[in-house]
Amino acid sequence: RIDGYLFAHVDDTHELEKELAAAQRAGLTDVKLISNPPQQPQLGAALHFPRQGQFQPLAYVAGLAKAIQAKGGLLYDDTHVDQIVDDANQPYVTTTHGSTIKARYIVVATNSPIHSAEFALKQGQYMTYAIGLRIPPEAYSPALYWDTAHNYHYVRAASSEHGKDDILIVGGEDHKVGHDSNTQTHFNNLLEWTEQHFPFVQDVVYQWSGEVIEPMDALAYIGLSPRQQSVYMITADSGHGMTHGTIGGMLITDLILERPNPWAELYDPARRNLHPQSLFSMMEEGLTGNLQFIDYLKPGSVKSPSDLANGEAAIIQDGLKKIAVYKDDEGEVHQCSAICTHWKGVVRWNEAEKTWDCPVHGSRFTPCGKLIQGPANKDLEPVD
Ligand SMILES: Cc1cc2nc3c(=O)[nH]c(=O)nc-3n(C[C@H](O)[C@H](O)[C@H](O)COP(=O)(O)OP(=O)(O)OC[C@H]3O[C@@H](n4cnc5c(N)ncnc54)[C@H](O)[C@@H]3O)c2cc1C
Numbered sequence: 001r002i003d004g005y006l007f008a009h010v011d012d013t014h015e016l017e018k019e020l021a022a023a024q025r026a027g028l029t030d031v032k033l034i035s036n037p038p039q040q041p042q043l044g045a046a047l048h049f050p051r052q053g054q055f056q057p058l059a060y061v062a063g064l065a066k067a068i069q070a071k072g073g074l075l076y077d078d079t080h081v082d083q084i085v086d087d088a089n090q091p092y093v094t095t096t097h098g099s100t101i102k103a104r105y106i107v108v109a110t111n112s113p114i115h116s117a118e119f120a121l122k123q124g125q126y127m128t129y130a131i132g133l134r135i136p137p138e139a140y141s142p143a144l145y146w147d148t149a150h151n152y153h154y155v156r157a158a159s160s161e162h163g164k165d166d167i168l169i170v171g172g173e174d175h176k177v178g179h180d181s182n183t184q185t186h187f188n189n190l191l192e193w194t195e196q197h198f199p200f201v202q203d204v205v206y207q208w209s210g211e212v213i214e215p216m217d218a219l220a221y222i223g224l225s226p227r228q229q230s231v232y233m234i235t236a237d238s239g240h241g242m243t244h245g246t247i248g249g250m251l252i253t254d255l256i257l258e259r260p261n262p263w264a265e266l267y268d269p270a271r272r273n274l275h276p277q278s279l280f281s282m283m284e285e286g287l288t289g290n291l292q293f294i295d296y297l298k299p300g301s302v303k304s305p306s307d308l309a310n311g312e313a314a315i316i317q318d319g320l321k322k323i324a325v326y327k328d329d330e331g332e333v334h335q336c337s338a339i340c341t342h343w344k345g346v347v348r349w350n351e352a353e354k355t356w357d358c359p360v361h362g363s364r365f366t367p368c369g370k371l372i373q374g375p376a377n378k379d380l381e382p383v384d
Pocket residue numbers: 079080081082109110111114128129130171208209210211212234237238239240241242243245374377
C-alpha cells in the first residue's frame with residue numbers, strides 16, 4: 001500500500017477542488033487537498049489519496065494462472081478462437097486449428113471483443129505510451145503520481161529486470177490508434193514532461209506503447225453480452241484493466257452462478273447511457289473513426305518497394321488495390337493487403353512499434369500482416 005497524489009496540471013487548483021468534491025461524494029473521506037506532496041514538493045498543490053495499491057502485473061497474472069490450474073482448470077495458449085456460437089442447445093467456440101470447444105458458458109475477455117460488432121461503436125481504442133528512466137537511489141520513495149491534464153500523465157517506481165536499477169515509469173500521451181504515425185514524438189514528449197517535473201531522472205532505458213479501450217461513459221462493459229444467453233464479456237477497461245479485470249472475475253462468476261451482485265447493473269454491457277457527454281463521445285468516436293475511410297482516396301505514398309530504405313514501410317497503390325509494404329532491416333520485402341479485416345479501413349504504419357494500425361477501430365497487425373490486436377479477428381490478406 002502506498003500514497004497516491006493527483007497534482008495540478010499548470011497550477012489549476014480549481015480542477016483539484018472539483019476532484020476533491022467528487023471523491024468525497026463517492027465516500028472517500030480520507031482524501032485531502034495538500035499544498036504539495038512531501039517527497040516531491042516541486043509538483044505543488046495535490047490531492048492525497050492514502051493507501052493505494054501497486055503491484056507487479058506479471059506476478060499477479062502468473063499467480064492467477066497457478067490458482068486456475070490448482071483448481072483443475074486447463075489453460076491453452078496458441079489457440080486462436082475464430083467463431084463464438086451462442087447456440088441455445090449447446091454453446092461452442094471454434095478455433096483456427098479446427099477444434100470445437102463446447103461449454104455451458106463462454107466468457108469473451110479478448111480486450112477488444114471479437115464476437116460483437118456493436119462494441120466498435122460504443123468504445124474507442126487508444127494508443128498509450130510509457131517510458132522507464134533510471135533514477136538515483138533515494139531520489140524517489142514509492143508513491144503514485146498523476147496529473148489533471150486532459151491526456152493525463154502518471155508516474156510509478158519499479159526495479160529494472162534484475163533489480164539492479166531504480167526505474168521511474170512515466171506514461172501518457174494517449175491518442176486514437178492509427179491517428180498519428182509519428183509515434184516516436186510521443187516518447188520524446190513524455191521525456192520532456194518528465195525532465196520538467198522530476199528533474200533528477202537519468203537516461204531512458206525502456207519505452208513501449210500499447211492500447212487501452214475507452215468506453216463511452218468511463219465504466220467497463222462486464223456481464224452478459226447483449227441479446228445472448230450464454231456468452232459473457234469483459235471489455236473497455238479504460239486503462240484500469242487490473243481493477244476492472246478483478247471486478248470482472250468476481251461479477252461474471254456471480255452472474256453465472258445466479259448469485260446477486262450489487263455491481264451487475266452498473267457494468268451491464270447492455271446499459272443505455274443517455275447522458276449528453278456519453279452520447280457526444282459515442283458520436284465523436286464514430287465520426288473520427290469513419291472519417292479515416294478517406295484514405296481510400298489517397299494515392300500510395302511510394303511507387304514501388306525499391307523506393308523504401310531498410311526498416312521503412314509504406315502503402316503502395318496497385319490498380320484498385322492498396323498494398324502494405326515493409327522492407328525489413330535485411331532488405332527483404334514483406335507485402336500484404338492494406339485493408340483491415342474488421343471493417344475494411346486502410347491500415348497505417350506505426351513507426352515506433354513497427355506495426356500496421358487501423359485508424360477506424362484500432363486493430364493492429366505485425367509488419368507481415370499477422371493479427372496483434374482486435375477487434376479484427378483475422379490476419380491481413382496475403383498478396384501475390
Ligand atoms: C502502456 C500501458 C500502461 C498501462 N498501465 C496500466 C495500469 O497502470 N493499471 C491498469 O490497471 N491498467 C493499465 N493498463 C491497461 C491494462 O494493461 C489493460 O487494461 C489490460 O491488460 C487488459 O487486460 P485484458 O485481459 O482485458 O486484455 P489483454 O491483456 O489484451 O488480453 C487479451 C488476451 O486475449 C487474447 N486473444 C485475443 N483475441 C483472441 C482470440 N480470437 N482467440 C484467443 N485469444 C485471443 C490475446 O492474445 C490476449 O492474450 C496499461 C496499458 C498500457 C498499454
